[in-house]
Amino acid sequence: MKSSISISNVNRIYKDSDGNRVEALKDVNLEIKPGEFISIIGPSGCGKTTLLRLIAGLDKPQTGQLFIDGAEITGADPSRGYVFQQGSLFPWLSVRNNIAYGLRARNVYKSKKENIENYIELVGLKGFEKSYPHQISGGMAQRVAIARALINEPKALLLDEPMGALDSFTRADLQDKLLELWKKDGTTMVLVTHDIDEAIYLSDRIVIMTPRPGKISKIIDVNLSRPRQRGSASFLDMRRQILEFFELAQAIPQPEYNI
Numbered sequence: 001m002k003s004s005i006s007i008s009n010v011n012r013i014y015k016d017s018d019g020n021r022v023e024a025l026k027d028v029n030l031e032i033k034p035g036e037f038i039s040i041i042g043p044s045g046c047g048k049t050t051l052l053r054l055i056a057g058l059d060k061p062q063t064g065q066l067f068i069d070g071a072e073i074t075g076a077d078p079s080r081g082y083v084f085q086q087g088s089l090f091p092w093l094s095v096r097n098n099i100a101y102g103l104r105a106r107n108v109y110k111s112k113k114e115n116i117e118n119y120i121e122l123v124g125l126k127g128f129e130k131s132y133p134h135q136i137s138g139g140m141a142q143r144v145a146i147a148r149a150l151i152n153e154p155k156a157l158l159l160d161e162p163m164g165a166l167d168s169f170t171r172a173d174l175q176d177k178l179l180e181l182w183k184k185d186g187t188t189m190v191l192v193t194h195d196i197d198e199a200i201y202l203s204d205r206i207v208i209m210t211p212r213p214g215k216i217s218k219i220i221d222v223n224l225s226r227p228r229q230r231g232s233a234s235f236l237d238m239r240r241q242i243l244e245f246f247e248l249a250q251a252i253p254q255p256e257y258n259i
């Protein structure tokens with residue numbers, strides 16, 4: 001199950017605390033193919049989360065439209081799963097019940113509850129079903145958050161820096177887990193990340209955004225065969241190209257990225 005996503009002439013303007021206009025997104029256009037893995041990268045404030053929230057239907061553009069499989073996005077829907085950076089689990093629910101939450105919310109718990117064990121296994125959390133969020137590591141918590149979204153069998157999974165707070169080993173592990181899940185279900189993936197290597201490792205295409213106004217400045221096809229080698233010449237060459245683009249755009253100080 002996979003969705004196409006179409007973003008057409010989208011503008012989203014906010015007001016800051018002084019009442020000034022903030023062009024969070026200006027004239028954004030993007031076509032995402034069914035089953036594609038897209039990463040969105042760019043410096044703080046370039047509109048990445050705003051764009052993801054619009055795709056999720058958690059916010060609306062002032063002008064322009066967003067479509068999923070040809071139907072206009074008018075609100076949130078479980079067919080578009082959303083994974084936050086961290087801390088989104090319900091602390092009072094066990095791992096199992098966090099994952100089961102969507103089934104209960106959609107009134108399909110009885111008919112689908114056998115899926116819970118499958119997803120627990122898929123994200124490698126067997127044995128931790130009864131643990132509570134404070135009893136598991138950050139990486140495990142993010143795997144629970146991903147399983148919680150996936151159990152709703154979304155046609156698109158929207159990921160807002162889900163690995164941002166993790167150490168590099170846990171991050172690499174979760175990246176591989178995400179790829180495994182993507183290969184299995186073919187879900188369309190839209191990942192917001194600050195990490196250039198993560199974007200190259202995972203994506204079919206990388207959307208580069210720049211701020212003031214928030215806009216798409218470049219889209220890069222990642223034509224590297226999978227599984228990808230982080231140290232390969234072609235991988236490093238792509239990273240260099242992206243860094244050079246940012247340097248040319250003078251959009252960010254380099255240390256902001258994990259290089």
Ligand SMILES: Nc1ncnc2c1ncn2[C@@H]1O[C@H](COP(=O)(O)OP(=O)(O)OP(=O)(O)O)[C@@H](O)[C@H]1O
Pocket residue numbers: 014015016022023024042043044045046047048049050051214
């Ligand atoms: N609810 C809001 N009210 C006012 N301004 C907002 C609001 N949400 C976002 N903005 C502004 O819109 C711009 C884009 O914000 P957004 O959070 O989408 O950026 P981002 O690229 O995700 O940043 P980061 O990488 O820091 O998370 C920023 O200037 C931000 O301050």
